[in-house]
Amino acid sequence: MIFQQFGPSMSDIAYSRIAVRRADGVATVTIENPPVNVLDAALMGELRHFLLSVGEDDAIKVVVFESANPDFFIAHVDMALIDDPHAFDAIARDVPAGLNVFQALGELVRNLPQITIAKLAGIARGGGAEFVAACDMAFGAIGRAGLGQVEALMGIVPSGGAMQYLSTRMSRGRLLEVILGAGLFGAEEAAAYGWINRALPGNELDAFVGELARNIASLPDGVARAAKRVVPPADLMDGFAREEAEWGKLFANPAAERLIRGGLAQGAQTPDGEKRLEVILREIEAADAKPR
Template sequence: MAYESYSLLHIVRDGAIVTATVDAPPINVITVELFGELARLSEELAADPDTLVFVLKSADPDFFLAHFDVAALIEIADGPRAAMDETGNAYHAMCHRFAHMDKVTIAQIEGRVGGGGAELSMSFDMRFGVIGKTIINQMEVPIGILPGGTGTQRLPRLIGRGRALEVMLGGEDLDAATAERWGWLNRALPADAIDAHVAALARRIASFPAAAVRLCKASIGNAELPLDEGCRAEGVLFADLLFSDSARSKMRRFLELGGQTRAGENRVGALNAEVAAG
């Protein structure tokens, strides 16, 4: 699929990896126009069978996504409530698509992220930040509203109820080290390491069998179900993969390369990459 006619997103494909770079100066505020492009991209990605990993990053090293356009919210508030219901539902739908599409979604957050930008990031599968530079802020309650882009539901699931209340009601900056410790970020990395780390992870995931990647994400998504239901669903997905030609081939290759030997198991991370390489 060709990703065309975007003005605020620069989109590049590298095999099964698609990377979108936000470039909406001066600070990457989520204007109605940028929201429209992000929403359209989520629809196109969800329908793209050739993409396995999606990375979102920013051209501005100081701002990932500032927040939703407050001026636009004021305009909406001056009009009929139905307009807000439509916008809110569309934002929820966009976040839901990123969260549940059969692609691995990664947010590479090198600067500030706030409000709706943080909520969008929370809908991604993984988030990586920069030590001493990535800052998260939920500024909605101080301006008289609440995080309405799925944040009040996603943040407690990420970091727990008490910490979510602290972040959202306090309106204070959350630094990268704390965000990593609390689970908001997967990792906080040095500024000169994040790009290489995310790129290497994306390539590694994209090298593995696509069906296994997609169904593993789907199974992890079932963790919100009652445990018994999630385990039953896991069993079905496991069997679907186990009886595939791809799995049989990869398992045989694993053993050929030294799996289940002392030497092989002591280097299993590298061995996994060799299996993927064929």
């Protein structure tokens, strides 16, 4: 089992980018990495530490992930990493062979013995959307939640499992639309495509997810874990290797650096810029494509 390759169990530490509360067999993880919850090395390290710890906790039956920021779940991987390519080296030393650090984070989520639920009230793009897709279930708030794989607008393809995870949830045509159309999907669209379980009115999301989590946690011991064993996650290792290889070739192209740096210069990773990130990246590409 992949989960067992990640290392020994660890108790929770004093986290600064996530908060964990436990009650009635449910662990709720609240993400708070201002200003927009980018997935940087510090946030990934805390999420990874928690996942390794909770995987060995038999008292926890369900894990719910949410955000303290009403506008953003996890914005995406930190674009500023283009200037710090070794930021994840310490984490990379501890992930299983055949996975990059972003794929390894998703696989930790996907292979937890507990049921995992993403409660999506804001935007999740790129690595944030991949994190949502790695969860067993996801629910989104109508008019507030958004999912997008924006990587194509940066001249690359996703490299954290998006194409592998979504291939188990939607048709090939819809998957290619998600990746190459690079649009932001609202909760109702995402539910129609199978990206999330269902879309709910924003004022009902907390109560619905809370009741579902408590109901699952109150089942007789062993039932939820047995269900995950009976419906095992697909073996996606070959796909992960293809994903990493294609991402590496595209990331080496000058277009990727130009688009990522341009996005940062135009407001990416700020609250206002993130609300229109696709527009920003398309405008950069359009401007660069004009004859000079």
